[in-house]
Amino acid sequence: MLRAILRSLRTGVVTIDYPQRPARVPERFRGAPAARENARFDALPGPSCCPSGAIVGGPPGEEPPRQTIDLGRCLFCGRCAEEAAGALELGRQVELAAHTRTRLVVTLEPAAGGRVTAPPPPPDTEVAERIRRVLGRSLHLRHLDSGSCNACDWELTALLNPVYDVRRLGIDFVASPRHADGVVVTGPVTRNLETAVHRTWEAVPAPRVVIAVGACAVSGGIAGTSYASAGGVGEVLPVDVFIPGCPPRPEAILFGLLLAVGRIAEHSR
Numbered sequence: 001m002l003r004a005i006l007r008s009l010r011t012g013v014v015t016i017d018y019p020q021r022p023a024r025v026p027e028r029f030r031g032a033p034a035a036r037e038n039a040r041f042d043a044l045p046g047p048s049c050c051p052s053g054a055i056v057g058g059p060p061g062e063e064p065p066r067q068t069i070d071l072g073r074c075l076f077c078g079r080c081a082e083e084a085a086g087a088l089e090l091g092r093q094v095e096l097a098a099h100t101r102t103r104l105v106v107t108l109e110p111a112a113g114g115r116v117t118a119p120p121p122p123p124d125t126e127v128a129e130r131i132r133r134v135l136g137r138s139l140h141l142r143h144l145d146s147g148s149c150n151a152c153d154w155e156l157t158a159l160l161n162p163v164y165d166v167r168r169l170g171i172d173f174v175a176s177p178r179h180a181d182g183v184v185v186t187g188p189v190t191r192n193l194e195t196a197v198h199r200t201w202e203a204v205p206a207p208r209v210v211i212a213v214g215a216c217a218v219s220g221g222i223a224g225t226s227y228a229s230a231g232g233v234g235e236v237l238p239v240d241v242f243i244p245g246c247p248p249r250p251e252a253i254l255f256g257l258l259l260a261v262g263r264i265a266e267h268s269r
């Protein structure tokens, strides 16, 4: 016991200081693809290189040819960057969550750098206070797995460990939707779970938020839309925040949750 205490004293504080400080990602982190500033248009990869159908070409005959990447579909696999002969690179930004699906569709424009510009994060010091002001208590969320591969679920679970410690921001997860202020959904919503997803959402008292976590929940991802998959949470519920990634890092989820906090304030007006 004494040894354990001494070890933890030696280790010091392990909790990250995001969002007070920018998120630090590992060297090998793969974020959203973006065109390099001096890239040639003809060097950009075609839609056929993308396994999830995230790259879409512009109208035929358009000069210069235009292509878009739907970050809500992107798996951040890096295949397009490998095939682009240096025209594309994978970014290192985690703050990609957005309120609308259209905000996640970026145009590859080498002249403009094709950069993804994220909305500014909410003021971190006021987060817990804002939640309490709107809800009278901290923000409680119900996690809903609608048929995911469990990758996003693991990242959500990581939010509760001492490194990410989401509770320091006044956010926690609960077992019952009746005790929740919103649902955090992972997975593309399999047809078998469609009714369960809808009923869970109905059980959450208003005002309530819906947060789609990961490419599958945002757009159907690699599962797409089929007889077995609804093609994303937005097909079943009114989604307030979309968090892209496959899976998104815990900091990316934290950013999305903070965006959702602002959304609750909007709802309650």
Ligand code: SF4
Pocket: 033, 049, 050, 051, 052, 053, 054, 055, 069, 073, 074, 075, 076, 077, 078, 079, 080, 081
């Ligand atoms: S990173 Fe992978 S999934 Fe994303 S656009 Fe490129 S090829 Fe498609």
